[in-house]
Amino acid sequence: MEYVTPEGLRIDGRRPKELRRLDCSLDVLQSADGSAVFQMGNTKVLAAVFGPHEVEVRNQMKEDKAIIKCEYAMAAFSTGERRKRGKSDRRSQELSLVIKAALEQTVMVELLPRTQIDVYVQVLQADGGTRVAAINAAVLALASAGVPLRDLAAGCAAGYLEGHSLLDLNFQEDSAGGPDCSIALHPNSDRLVLLQMDSRLPMDTFEAVLNLAQDGCRAVASFMRQRLLEHTRKLAMARGAVRA
């Protein structure tokens, strides 16, 4: 199968270093303290934030910081082939942990000691890159919940197929078996808070893919920033705090 045509186009018509169409909306759920839907192409992820609230299990309480709980779940209809997977299969468990770790660096947990923040991530459509889309959705949901954040972390994936570094792999490209490097970045401090890669890649190529993914993150971050700004301004205008 050819993933990049001689003209330099990918299966879905993108250039190798092009992101898919991004979209997001904030405050989409009623009962959550903050929620957001983030969409990268056909990947669509919903995140809900509850908290900060009292710690449920007493002995998990931390005297000096908030604890974050994260649950990643895939809707049965989200994948190409229907698959009813529980929330506790190995992949979901691992992803929950990874997302949680990235968020722990992003949320200023030290400002909220002895509390708990729940972050629930629900994949509505899966088409590659769900873990980074989940982080993006979760960060937006945290922002809309008013949880103090160190930086607007943004996630993006990049891979390497047929001699090309490809940004933001879709499911078809992802399942081609090539390396897939998922990262999340704090754009202001330029720090990687998540970095995961599978498969095999020579060291210098790895560096190139890593840099491409970072560029992707910056683009995603500026998109998220823009949308969050619009949203915040819209709400502020609606209550008369800011003039148009």
Added chain:
Amino acid sequence: MQREADTFITNNEKAFIIKALQEECRLDGRRPFDFRKPKFQFSLDDSSATLTLGTTRVMTVISAVLEAPFPDRPNEGSIRFNAEFSPMASPAFEAGRPSVDAVELARLIERGLRGSGAVDTEALCVLAGRMVWALRCDMHVLDHGGNLVDACMLCALAACLAFRRPEVVVGGGPTGTDIVVQPKELREPIPLTIHHHPVSTTFALYEDGSTIAVDPSLREQAAQAGSATVMVNTNKEVCAVHKAEGIGLNSTQFMRLVRIASAKADDLVAILKASLQAHESGVPASQPSQPAAEKDATLQKLEQDLDMSLEDSSEDESSSGDSEEDEEDAPNDGQPAASAKDPANDGPGPAGTQRAEAMETDKQPSKVAVALMKLTVPLPKSWLFLSEG
């Protein structure tokens, strides 16, 4: 309320570990970029390997069964990794279902060994679409002395390299597709096809990520601000990376970790290969020393604690000449300590010439004292390298 030994550390120790690392020294005498010396033990039936890395101890058992393949991969066998954190290894581990940490660890090893194509799953196919070998690799953590990821990864790789499956003959029967497993006595069992050797190196990150330690011990892990794991093979290919917990890194810092990991991978694979060779040739792999029974029990314990033995130190001195050459070759990115140390030494060596001097001076002390040491006291090798040139 009992504190989990893994995550709780006094502020004093935390500050000390960082301060000491900045002066390139560690609690167990290593330098920041040194691995503890791995020791391998293989079972005689080729099904398991045990790794001791400092006080961390992991046992990996591989079992194989014949099964129908997954419908979407009809001509591939399968290998599944499973981590078991035994409660005897640490009070932080609970019995029962595997914890999320155990799952994460198993997934990481799976990505490193299967995802990178190190273990050839197509070679596990017996009859396409009908029958394949399904392997199961169980990693049991027996003692948690820090850095479980590297220990499990190295142990799993060792077990995969040592593993032999029975030969299978396809043919005969009415359809010509009968599958007959050959007994061990009849046909030599077959090793797995391993294309390359990915080795994991875990870094403990301190402060803003500029202070790092390779192969952190339990206390160093409790004090860390973050961690990163890089899996590299001896061809300098990155096989998997995992950086999630704790502080972020910028990409320059990260690439530095990748280069250090690559140097470490060469060392570790060399040790592993030597142990395997010894195992296969039938010579007891590690320390062909006097029978254990002759040793005083407490002395043995001491040796274990200090991760060295008498024989080690003598061998160490004799081999130190060779090791220097290795160090010259190792990539050095401006960090003197980043240079690879001699894989045969668990002791952290000041790089290059400093180390040689240390060795020279070692031989000088009064003969009486040295003789005494050799007889009774296993002198921790690691201590020999405390001196700064």
Added chain:
Amino acid sequence: MSHSSAEIDFCTQSCQHGIRLDGRACEDFRPLELELGLIAQASGSARLHLGSTDVIVGVKAEVGAPLREHPDCGRLQATVEMSSCASPEYEGRGGELWGLQLAQALEASLVPEHPEKGGGGLDLRSLSIIPGKAVWLLYVDALVLNDGGGVLCVCVCVALAALSNTRVCVCVFTMGGGAGEGDAAEPEIELEDDEEGEGGRPLQGVAEVPLIVSLGQVDNAVVVDPTCLEEQCAASVMHIAANARGEVCGVQQSGRQGVDPAALVALMERGAAAGSEVLASLHAYFKQAPQQGT
């Protein structure tokens, strides 16, 4: 979500006076907001907001083997997942039991009890491809994103919407593809890709599916489509399945008190009337809604 006793008292009293907290009359439904075809990977999908209750349903059609009891009928399998996004109490396996109960009710409402006889729900007979060998298997997966009361009613509504939006491919099959294999020639099924047009044929019998209407009995007042708070105030809640013709297809009662048999008929009539009204507006909407919308 639990409410304070003061809230419950207040709500109970206002219901007595025919006033509901969201301004509805007793027989009104909450405003219904429907989105069709939002999940690209599903054969049919819909999302419905009923007040603050929010449910997404994705329908997937796959070819599978029929059940032995009904060899020439297609199959439908419903699941309801309470998403943790709705409330932390559904974390882990928290929502599992309720999800199972809802799924059972949903399945019972979508599919007739005896599919081989047809009527009273989706026509599963039309989903047979090769009798006894291959049928369409419909997976109806509901995901509850917010629970503001009346989840069961919403699940049925949105499943109905998703099913109305579902298209299954036209199948062409050839017998005995593998020559010389001997006895039972395996039929080969080809799914016709028809990109233009409607993307397949719609399901039959969607119009027959009854809707479940909940009626809360708050003291002597009866409220249609109760919210969470009203459900807590109600001494009993009747779930009445009613079809488009205003016939009652099923009744279930829950709550802490029984129902006076004398009032039962009146209740059912009200439920059936409300149900057929909503169904009529839904079906009218499905007709004019852009098919396979984006």
Added chain:
Amino acid sequence: MANVEKKVCLPGDLVQKLPEEGVLRLGPGLETREQHVAAVKSGVAHQNKSGSLLWLEGRQKRYIPAEGDVVVGTIVDRYGETFTVDINGPLLALLPQLAFEGATRRNRPNLKSGDLVYARVAAASRDLEPQLSCVDNLGRATVMGPLKDGILVQVTSSQARALLASPPAPVLQALGASLQYEVAVGQNGRVWVCSASPRTTVLVANAISASEFLSPLQIQTLVGRLVAQIQ
């Protein structure tokens, strides 16, 4: 009276007969069984000169609090006027915030979770959390109080006793001959070591933890070699 000095006992062993008259006080690890004193742990039986005290010196990693012991504890949390302190025992110990030298309601030590204190067990009983204090009966700290910097070495109860003995233990003497360092030995098996340079601290810590079974001569040689390297 039978001489029980340095007799190795196992659980259930009868150490000696109860005296016909007079008072015999039993220390940890011993109990009376009919007319005898029996051991309940393995260890070495000891007796004071007058024979009125009898105790068993065991070797264990866990600490069972006893009144009067000095311990190195880790602050776990603060509740009201009290710190809870982990002293490696079965229960967390309580340390009143006013039990420091010169502490008043206005001026009391600001210790955080994870800080170290050197304290005395003021009260210990089977049914209560042990009470700690950082002052003696006269309200003076002497050596007790918060510990700054340094690291911890975990040793066994028997070694902790050896390190606390006077004259000082050979290892401490040998190290002290050429290095400057501070130690605080807790009878709970925690030894705090501190010095100006991390290298010295690591050396002292390792020397202490390795010295349990070495003879004084061996220790001297060992320390001598180590010190030679560091200088």
